Amino acid sequence: MKHIYLDYNATSPVRPEVLEAMLPFYREQFGNPSSVHWAGRQVGGALEKAREQVAAFINASPAEIVFVSCGSEGDNMAIKGSLGALKEKGNHIITTTVEHPAVLETCQALEKEGFDVTYLPVDKDGQLNLDDMEKAITEKTVLISVMWANNETGNIYPIEEIGAIARKYNIRFHTDAVQAVGKVPVDVQKAKVDLLVISGHKLGAPKGVGAIYVRRGTRMTPLLHGGHQERNRRAGTQNMAGIVGLGLACEMAGAEQESYYHRVRALRDKLEDGVVALVPDIKLNGTPNRDQRLPNTLNVSFAYIEGESLLLNLDMYGIAASSGSACTSGSLEPSHVMGAMCVEVTLAHSSTRFSLGPETVPAEIDKVLEVLPATVQRLRDMSPLYNCGRTSDNCETCQTIKRI
Numbered sequence: 001m002k003h004i005y006l007d008y009n010a011t012s013p014v015r016p017e018v019l020e021a022m023l024p025f026y027r028e029q030f031g032n033p034s035s036v037h038w039a040g041r042q043v044g045g046a047l048e049k050a051r052e053q054v055a056a057f058i059n060a061s062p063a064e065i066v067f068v069s070c071g072s073e074g075d076n077m078a079i080k081g082s083l084g085a086l087k088e089k090g091n092h093i094i095t096t097t098v099e100h101p102a103v104l105e106t107c108q109a110l111e112k113e114g115f116d117v118t119y120l121p122v123d124k125d126g127q128l129n130l131d132d133m134e135k136a137i138t139e140k141t142v143l144i145s146v147m148w149a150n151n152e153t154g155n156i157y158p159i160e161e162i163g164a165i166a167r168k169y170n171i172r173f174h175t176d177a178v179q180a181v182g183k184v185p186v187d188v189q190k191a192k193v194d195l196l197v198i199s200g201h202k203l204g205a206p207k208g209v210g211a212i213y214v215r216r217g218t219r220m221t222p223l224l225h226g227g228h229q230e231r232n233r234r235a236g237t238q239n240m241a242g243i244v245g246l247g248l249a250c251e252m253a254g255a256e257q258e259s260y261y262h263r264v265r266a267l268r269d270k271l272e273d274g275v276v277a278l279v280p281d282i283k284l285n286g287t288p289n290r291d292q293r294l295p296n297t298l299n300v301s302f303a304y305i306e307g308e309s310l311l312l313n314l315d316m317y318g319i320a321a322s323s324g325s326a327c328t329s330g331s332l333e334p335s336h337v338m339g340a341m342c343v344e345v346t347l348a349h350s351s352t353r354f355s356l357g358p359e360t361v362p363a364e365i366d367k368v369l370e371v372l373p374a375t376v377q378r379l380r381d382m383s384p385l386y387n388c389g390r391t392s393d394n395c396e397t398c399q400t401i402k403r404i
């Protein structure tokens with residue numbers, strides 16, 4: 001059976017060129033970049049080249065790039081490191097209800113330590129109201145943290161406008177750009193961000209490596225204590241192979257950005273149009289404006305069925321998609337993002353994410369459109385919700401379906 005992978009927002013395969021570039025750092029180029037001898041010097045150059053590649057990709061200076069182990073570490077470092085450095089100034093953070101757990105749970109942990117957090121709501125399409133943000137600012141606000149793009153819906157947030165608000169009030173601005181980099185242009189100068197987080201495994205580099213952009217002059221307390229690597233900003237011997245892979249993946253994504261956008265967007269639009277045309281009683285989750293969504297992401301709820309059973313049934317055809325985010329699947333709770341958008345609970349349970357990548361080809365989309373309508377119908381035929389007649393005035397699901 002041919003496998004069709006449509007879960008690129010969970011992770012992506014390492015690009016062959018990236019793997020090739022990494023291999024010497026597991027073999028002959030094994031040195032520690034902090035060592036002064038030949039073995040260290042041999043890899044030190046590669047470390048700085050990767051820093052330049054990552055910096056160029058987001059329009060930063062190499063000195064503003066700190067390598068970390070993953071996106072979650074970057075988000076923790078941005079938030080905790082900022083609050084540690086700014087505690088004399090204030091203790092209030094503004095974030096949103098739709099952030100990744102790497103941000104949300106960090107904020108929740110900080111609340112337990114006495115910090116104040118405002119979680120901005122979103123509307124039914126997952127959009128933020130920036131007036132709410134300005135109203136939430138107090139003289140104690142030291143950090144605004146808003147993701148560049150949402151991992152579940154693909155919604156892209158107005159980062160430049162948020163950056164302008166943060167500048168106006170002299171508040172530090174962090175963005176989790178883990179899902180955005182490689183999919184849409186990311187420019188830290190235009191966006192006026194102070195801290196921006198990247199994760200390697202979402203853009204064709206391996207798992208276990210990431211980077212954080214720290215604007216020059218941004219004071220941070222370190223998350224990890226120990227060695228003096230990364231100009232004292234992140235202790236621990238660098239993951240050289242991963243970093244070299246991340247550098248090349250960024251360079252390749254930068255070179256292919258435009259062609260990737262148009263190609264993947266055409267395929268996603270074809271999938272979206274096909275699902276809308278072929279499957280009744282569905283709800284698209286996220287903004288209906290496709291320009292304001294990542295070009296690769298489609299999130300759709302199929303009324304009357306469970307997302308998990310749909311995933312298992314698609315898996316039987318070799319099709320990999322996702323319900324909720326990979327980190328939360330396995331839990332019976334509907335996703336917090338669907339909850340924040342007030343998606344009715346049975347529709348939230350049936351929400352399914354298809355996320356395409358540079359390797360996705362048209363025949364794969366054709367196959368999904370061939371298999372999906374019949375699979376959904378088969379599951380509906382077995383569903384007590386579907387067979388209830390869809391007319392009951394006392395049934396919340398019936399009423400919701402009438403409305404979509």
Ligand SMILES: Cc1ncc(COP(=O)(O)O)c(C=O)c1O
Binds near residue numbers: 071201
């Ligand atoms: C928006 C977002 N932020 C952060 C992360 C965490 O990244 P990592 O898996 O590298 O820790 C993810 C991973 O899914 C994500 O989608």
